[in-house]
Amino acid sequence: MENNNAQTVDKLESQSSPPTGIQVILREFKKDKLAMFSLIGVILLIVTVMVLAVVIDQAKIMNIQLLERFTEPGVRGYILGADEAGRDMFGQLIIGAKNSILIAIAITILANFVGIALGIIMGYYGGFIDNFFMRIIDFFITLPTLMIIIVVITIIPSYGIMDLILIIAAFQWMSTARLVRSKALSEARRDYISASKTMGTSDFAIMFKGLLPNLSSLLIVEVTLSFAGNVGIETGLSFLGFGLPPSTPSLGTLVSYAMNPIILSSKWWIWLPASLLILIMMLGINYVGQALRRAADAKQRLG
Amino acid sequence: MSFMQVEDLKVHYPIRGGFFNTVVDHVYAVDGVTMEFERGKTYGLVGESGSGKSTTGKAIIGLEKITSGRIIYEGEEVTNARRKRDSAYNRDIQMIFQDSHSSMNPKKRVLDILAEPIRNFLKLSPQEERKRINELLAIVGMSEDVLLKYPHEFSGGQKQRLGIARAVACNPKMIIADEPVSALDLSVQAQVLNFMKDIQEQYGISYLFISHDLGVVRHMCDNISIMYKGRFVETGKREDIYTNPKHIYTNRLLSAIPDIEPETRNERKLERQKVEAAYREEQHKYYDEDGKVYPLKSISDTHKVAMSVDEKERV
Numbered sequence: 001m002e003n004n005n006a007q008t009v010d011k012l013e014s015q016s017s018p019p020t021g022i023q024v025i026l027r028e029f030k031k032d033k034l035a036m037f038s039l040i041g042v043i044l045l046i047v048t049v050m051v052l053a054v055v056i057d058q059a060k061i062m063n064i065q066l067l068e069r070f071t072e073p074g075v076r077g078y079i080l081g082a083d084e085a086g087r088d089m090f091g092q093l094i095i096g097a098k099n100s101i102l103i104a105i106a107i108t109i110l111a112n113f114v115g116i117a118l119g120i121i122m123g124y125y126g127g128f129i130d131n132f133f134m135r136i137i138d139f140f141i142t143l144p145t146l147m148i149i150i151v152v153i154t155i156i157p158s159y160g161i162m163d164l165i166l167i168i169a170a171f172q173w174m175s176t177a178r179l180v181r182s183k184a185l186s187e188a189r190r191d192y193i194s195a196s197k198t199m200g201t202s203d204f205a206i207m208f209k210g211l212l213p214n215l216s217s218l219l220i221v222e223v224t225l226s227f228a229g230n231v232g233i234e235t236g237l238s239f240l241g242f243g244l245p246p247s248t249p250s251l252g253t254l255v256s257y258a259m260n261p262i263i264l265s266s267k268w269w270i271w272l273p274a275s276l277l278i279l280i281m282m283l284g285i286n287y288v289g290q291a292l293r294r295a296a297d298a299k300q301r302l303g
Numbered sequence: 304m305s306f307m308q309v310e311d312l313k314v315h316y317p318i319r320g321g322f323f324n325t326v327v328d329h330v331y332a333v334d335g336v337t338m339e340f341e342r343g344k345t346y347g348l349v350g351e352s353g354s355g356k357s358t359t360g361k362a363i364i365g366l367e368k369i370t371s372g373r374i375i376y377e378g379e380e381v382t383n384a385r386r387k388r389d390s391a392y393n394r395d396i397q398m399i400f401q402d403s404h405s406s407m408n409p410k411k412r413v414l415d416i417l418a419e420p421i422r423n424f425l426k427l428s429p430q431e432e433r434k435r436i437n438e439l440l441a442i443v444g445m446s447e448d449v450l451l452k453y454p455h456e457f458s459g460g461q462k463q464r465l466g467i468a469r470a471v472a473c474n475p476k477m478i479i480a481d482e483p484v485s486a487l488d489l490s491v492q493a494q495v496l497n498f499m500k501d502i503q504e505q506y507g508i509s510y511l512f513i514s515h516d517l518g519v520v521r522h523m524c525d526n527i528s529i530m531y532k533g534r535f536v537e538t539g540k541r542e543d544i545y546t547n548p549k550h551i552y553t554n555r556l557l558s559a560i561p562d563i564e565p566e567t568r569n570e571r572k573l574e575r576q577k578v579e580a581a582y583r584e585e586q587h588k589y590y591d592e593d594g595k596v597y598p599l600k601s602i603s604d605t606h607k608v609a610m611s612v613d614e615k616e617r618v
Contacts, residue, residue, distance in 0.1 A: 191406040194366050198398045199469070200389040200423035213410040 021217060021295075028295040031302040035291035038284035045281060046101060053098035061091035062247070073269045081269040083257065093273050096249035100238075101281075103165055103250070104230040110169040111230075112223050115176025116212075122177070123184025124193075124207050130181070137174045145171040150242045164243060168233055176222055183215050217296035224292055228285035235278055251278050305339040306476065306509075312336045312372035314355070314362050332358045334533035334595075335372070340477060343503065345510040347524030347541075349517060349556070355533040356513045357401075360479040363511070364398050394424040397470040401482040403462040407454040414450040417469055424473045439468040442502065460491035464498065471502055477509040484519060496523060517560050521545060526605075529553050534596040536589075539606035549608040551589045552596075555582050 029036045068086030071078045080089040122130045149167050153159055187193070188211060196206045231251075237243035238252025246253060254274035258264045263271065294300040314333040317326040333355045340346060348356045361367040363374060365381075374382045381392050397420075400406035407416050417436050421427060427435060437447055443464040454462060463483060470478050480499070484492040496519065502508060514520050520527060521541065528538040529552065537550045548554050558578040562571060591597060591611070599607040 191400050191402055192408045194361075195398070195400060195406045195469075196408070196419065197366060197388070198364055198393065198396075199420040200393050201419060202388050210408050210411075214408070216410075 024301070025292065025295045028291050028301060032287075032291050032294075035287045038287035039291075042281065042284040042288060045277075045284070049094055049097045049101065052094045056091050056094055058091075058095055061088050061095065062249075063087070070267055080273055081267075083270050084263070089254075089269060089273065092249045092254060093251075093277065096251050096254050096274065097277055099161070099244065099248060100231060100234055100251040103161060103234045103244075104227055106165045107169045107172060107230045107234070108223060108227045110165065111172035112176050112219075112226065114169075115173040116180050116215075116219060118173070119177040119180025120184045120207050120211055120215075122181040123186075124188045124203070124211060126185065126188070130185075133177070134181075137177060140171070140174050143171070149237065150240075153237075153242045159245070161244065161248070164234070164237075168230070168237075172226070172230065172233075176226065179218070179222060180215060183218055184211060187211055187214055221289060221293045221296055224285060224289040228282050228289065231278070231281060231285070305341050306377055307340040308373075308375045309336060309338040309340075309363060310373045310375070312338075312359065312362060312374070313370045314358050314367055315370040331533045333362060335598075336530075336533075336535060337599075338528070340509050340511070342476070342509060343507040344526065345503070345512050345524045347520040347527040348511060348513045348530060349515060349520055349527060350530035351515065354530045356515075356530055357481050359530070360398070360481050360511060360513050364396050364479055365393070389423045394420075394473050395476040397473070397475040397478050399463075399466050399470050399478060399480040399483045402486055403459070403466040404454065406466060407462065409454060412451055412453060413465060416454070416465065417450075417472060420469060420472045435472070439472055442471065443468040443498070459487050460494060463487060463491075463495050467495070467499065467502070471506065471508070474506060475508060477511065479511045479513070481513045482515070483512075485514065485516065492519065499523070517556065529556065531596055532594070534609065535599055535607075536596050536609045537607065538599065539603075543603070543606040547606070549602065549606070550610075551582055551585055554578055 029039060065082075065086035068076070068078070068082045069084055071082040071086070073079065073081040073089075075081070078088055078090070080093060082088055083092070118133060122133050149171065152167050153164070156163055193206060193210065196210050201210070234243055235250065235252035235255065238250045239256045241256065243252050244250045251274045255271055255278070258271035258275075294302060312333055313331075313335055315329040315331055318328040318330060319325065320327045336355075336359055338346065348359060350356050358367055362369050369383050372382065373380055376392055376395075386392060414436065417439055418432055421432050421435055425432075425435070436450070440447055440449065445461065445464065445468075449457070449461075454465075457465065463486075467483075483499070484495050487495060499510070500523070503510065510523070512520065512523050514523075524541055526539070527541055527544045529536045529544070529550070531552050537544060537548065537553045544553065545557070548557055555578055558575050589597070589610070597609045597611045599609050601607050
């Protein structure tokens with residue numbers, strides 16, 4: 001009897017308290033089957049790519065075997081066939097996807113870290129600091145990003161993955177900074193920030209321990225969607241030939257084989273799998289991001 | 304003996320405008336306020352909305368930039384001083400906010416909210432800190448199982464009590480209470496107010512009690528200052544203000560205190576109308592040509608009223 005009572009009390013308490021952020025997100029995904037499917041799909045895709053990339057021997061795959069030139073899919077153990085130099089397309093696809101995903105993750109982390117930190121500092125202090133950095137951001141936004149990235153890449157004598165990440169990230173932090181700043185600006189005028197000031201907490205602790213968690217819903221959405229965007233930017237640059245050097249495979253370099261009209265018209269297995277992978281991944285991440293965005297805004301929620 | 308003096312405190316906000324966004328005028332939010340604080344006393348600050356009560360409180364605690372004037376705390380000037388966040392002044396002056404809900408970080412648990420001042424000011428070991436938090440909860444009459452809850456899980460009165468617990472955590476000498484009960488219903492108001500009085504008796508804290516509720520102020524305060532357009536119109540002991548109001552604005556405020564006695568309803572209505580008529584007629588004598596309040600003049604040891612020079616001669 002007593003046990004029963006305790007249970008009902010527990011039940012009442014769990015009902016009365018509003019759902020936490022994670023519960024809201026879970027509910028949103030349960031309601032939106034497409035987002036749920038995308039989430040599982042994207043996670044499975046990334047995990048498989050990462051695991052297979054560890055197993056596969058990159059040096060062996062990148063060996064040129066002219067005898068296997070344009071081998072069709074399914075022949076002699078080539079799951080997705082071979083390219084004009086006889087390299088296994090499946091292995092290249094996995095390694096290329098791994099490179100593309102890791103680069104996108106690195107750019108996302110780097111650009112969002114700078115953007116979030118600057119945005120919070122601008123929003124918290126306001127006044128001169130805010131004005132100063134906003135003018136810098138305005139300047140950066142007016143620059144033709146793609147042109148500058150291409151020029152920088154052609155100037156640097158030997159560029160690798162790290163340089164590419166840094167260059168792209170240098171032009172990706174502005175929108176995050178602006179978004180975070182606008183939210184931080186209103187959040188920093190709330191009473192709990194004043195209360196923290198009167199209780200002797202340092203500015204740094206207020207900004208990154210007090211204010212930051214209150215922006216978390218916004219940040220999750222922003223990070224997810226910018227991740228999808230960054231996969232696109234890297235592959236786009238590689239496709240144009242300004243991304244990774246040809247010796248390192250990436251989704252972009254694989255797709256760029258399609259620039260050769262013969263390959264485009266008759267050797268579909270060289271460019272189609274990579275294109276499909278990009279399409280599926282971008283779509284999946286975007287659906288996940290949209291579900292997160294809805295979860296962050298009570299008015300748009302489905303669940 | 305007073306431990307803290309506020310001298311001619313002014314907080315002005317610039318109004319910008321024109322083609323070059325230059326300063327065209329100022330808002331005189333607080334315009335020359337002088338106060339003294341003694342241990343264990345309560346000082347009421349009363350006035351209509353926008354009269355500068357809250358700004359005065361925020362300027363004293365350092366949340367608003369002071370335009371001119373001085374704040375002297377235990378012989379040291381602390382006005383706009385670049386002090387460390389965990390300085391003694393910041394520890395000894397604390398604040399209770401009007402909206403207890405928004406004054407607590409919604410992403411933090413009660414444990415962390417109450418521990419924030421303790422961690423910053425007292426540097427206790429984790430066991431001592433936990434002990435102090437339990438003491439605080441006992442003071443405000445809440446059980447220890449609230450520690451892991453979030454602020455939104457409490458009622459308004461409970462949240463305000465937690466706000467008070469947080470303010471008294473480091474044994475402050477003065478607490479600025481910015482309309483601490485105006486968001487609460489009457490029964491909870493009484494509970495919170497009595498509770499603030501108990502703490503005052505126990506620890507000898509001074510309060511700067513900002514309110515627009517004259518009944519509450521009468522219940523709480525030893526000294527009362529009436530504020531209008533950033534200046535004091537009248538300041539004195541509770542009895543001075545309530546039994547012997549001199550300024551016409553004070554009169555008008557006092558006549559507006561609601562009374563639920565139905566029998567005298569008509570008389571009170573007539574009385575109010577009389578006061579209002581007198582206010583309209585004699586208004587010009589009490590305010591200068593800009594509509595501002597005159598400087599304060601003493602009429603007894605404790606009682607000061609704002610009046611013009613010729614008015615002073617007449618008294």
